[in-house]
Amino acid sequence: MAAELQQENKLAKLIGNFLVSRLSLADLQHLAAKKKVPVHKHSLWYYMGGITMIYFAVQVVTGILLMVYYVPEINAAHASILKINSQIDFGWFIRSLHSWGSTLMILSAAVHLFSSFFMRAYRQPREITWWAGLVLMILCLAFGFTGYLLPWDDLSFFATKVGLDITAKAPLVGGLLGPLLKGGNMISQATISRFFGIHVAILPLTLISLLAVHLMLVQSHGMSEPAAFADTPPEKRRYEPFFPDFFFKDMLVWILALNVLFVLVVLFPWGVGPEANPFAPAPIGIKPEWYFLGAFQFLKLIPPMVGPIEGELFGILAMSLVGLGFLIMPFIDNGSQRRRALLATIYGVAVVLGLIFLSIWGALS
Amino acid sequence: MRTALGTVAVLWGGVALYPIYRYLAPRPDTSDDETQVTSVEVCKLSELPKNSGKNFRFGSFPALLIHTEDDGLHAFKAVCTHLGCTVQYRGDIQRIFCACHGGQYDPTTGKNIAGPPPKPLDSLKVAVVNDQVVVSRA
Structure with missing residues (x-):
């Protein structure tokens, strides 16, 4: 028995060594060992970026699953969402995960942004990290805006109409961007096609690329330290290793964040309004999403x-x-x-x- | 060498981006035949009580017909001049109302009278022919 275990350990070690050498993982191991996280009374905010990422991962997975049944066509879009919600097994669950996931992703991104702001994480040398974060926030809002039209219900129609009118009136770029996004003089099939393409291809690619830059910069600069912490004598400053200490705490927080999402999805499944009618008046009491x-x-x-x-x-x-x-x-x-x-x-x-x-x-x- | 490379890069970028822009830009003449609509039979006058309105399609844009308390008939392009939402007539306040940002217009003239809209609504012409209300371009 002991001999078998020893042999298994040997095999695992062999595979491990093979992967480390062939994938040049030594640098990564070195980085993980070197990376440390400051421990202070504001450490809680360090988890917000990770929470945003886990919600984004949920968006990617559920978004791909929704694409299996969603039809980006003006006469079929609303019906396809109804079908997902009512006829496909667990369709309501996947769609609610996507809709609630988007709202939680934007919320956690906003909390991450403002907590970084108040911890002065924009100061030298982290300016580019900060700007990348600002653009990532805008991309999150753009995800919300473009995804909102796709179910083609009355609320989504008017939210898009207002949003596109604002875009068209923006100084300098509005005149060019407005018609490009709308694809004509009114919201139509051209708008759905464009928004769909932006939502499922352009925004994810841009966001993932920029997120890579953002994370790479966070790695190279290390975690930002609040002034009160940075000003304390070095012997009084406490740090914990990123791996495994912070990483495992991070994973626990992700599980909590996913639990929040599941509870919301189960208790408040996301509905769909009546099909959009471009010639009907805006419904009384119409309001956009909270963000x-x-x-x-x-x-x-x-x-x-x-x-x-x-x-x-x-x-x-x-x-x-x-x-x-x-x-x-x-x-x-x-x-x-x-x-x-x-x-x-x-x-x-x-x-x-x-x-x-x-x-x-x-x-x- | 650097200048040459820079120039080539800019030219190349332009050559690549211009077709993409043209491909995506909506054609100015895509305004379908529907925009050529000059008049629409909306409903019978008897179907539209006083102090009520009816939203309808006029070619490619939404329009609004109003039968006012003083027996007047008025029609407008139902596109809010603020941010483009479709307006409606509200009998309880006797005004044209935009639900998006609360803009209000006079139901007889289309003039913007409350809220954020910067301009009046575009008017359409109304006529009654054999009890049918016909709305046409002004």
């Missing part, structure tokens, strides 16, 4: 004209300026002055509170 509610309420509040500028253009410019603030933050708060750090904090808190306030207002109004 666009802030922008929705903001656009409702702006009067037709703000000085010499049309209200909607003013709204688009104002929202772009808020985004620009995040983009240029590494230059404003570079860690050289406390005053600038305070300014960044005030900016971040104002944006978060403003978003929460407008979103709640939008949901209740």
Whole structure:
């Protein structure tokens, strides 16, 4: 018995050595051994990126499964979603995983973004990591926007109409981008085909490529440390090895995140509204998904004209300026002055509170 | 050498991107024959009570016919001038209403009177022929 075990161990070692040598895994082993994670009272936020990734993985798997039955054709799209929801075994489950997964992915990406912001992870040398993160957030929202049209129900139709009108009115690129996305003068088959292509091919490829850059930069710079932690004497700073300590905790958090998703899917399966009718009025009480509610309420509040500028253009410019603030933050708060750090904090808190306030207002109004 | 390589790269990029752009850009004349519709029989006048409206298709765009409390008939292109949602008539407030962002218009003139819309609605012409309400381009 002992001899057999010894022989099995030998074989495993042999295979292990073979893989390490042929796949040049020594560098990776070295990196994993070297990588350490700071331990402090804000360490919890380090898990948010991983949670976002696991939700993205769910999106990829369920998205591929949905493509088996979904038909991106204007007269069949809605019926195919109904079929998935009601006739295909576990179709409702796969679709709800995809829909709830998208909402949780955007939520965890937003929490990751804002927690990194408040931990000042945008400062030198992590500017490019930060910018990549901002673009990844935009890509997540673009996933939500393009996927929303595909079921071709009344809500998705008007959400797309408004979104495309905003895109078309965006300064500089709007005139070019709006018609390219819409594919004609009205939302039609051309729009569904384009959105489908963007949703299942362009966005995943772009997101995966950029995510690779983002992760590679996180590896090369190491985990960002909050100023209070970095300022403590080295002997008082605590770190834990990424592998296996943090990695196994990460996996536990992923299991928890997946449990949250499963509970939501089982308790609140995702439905589908009536089929879109491009000639019917927008239903009373129509609202976008929660992540666009802030922008929705903001656009409702702006009067037709703000000085010499049309209200909607003013709204688009104002929202772009808020985004620009995040983009240029590494230059404003570079860690050289406390005053600038305070300014960044005030900016971040104002944006978060403003978003929460407008979103709640939008949901209740 | 670098300049030559850069120039070739830019030219090559342009050569590759232009056909892609043209391939994706919608053709200006794809506006189907339906846009050539000049008039539509919407319904019988008796089917449209006072203080009510009816959304209908006018060629490639949605339109709205309103029978006002004072027995007037008015029709408009039902596309909100704010962000393009389809508007409807609401009898409870006696206004044309956009559910997307709460824009409101006067049901007799189409003028924007509340909320974010920057311009009035485009008007259409209404006539009653043998009890049939006919809407045509203004």
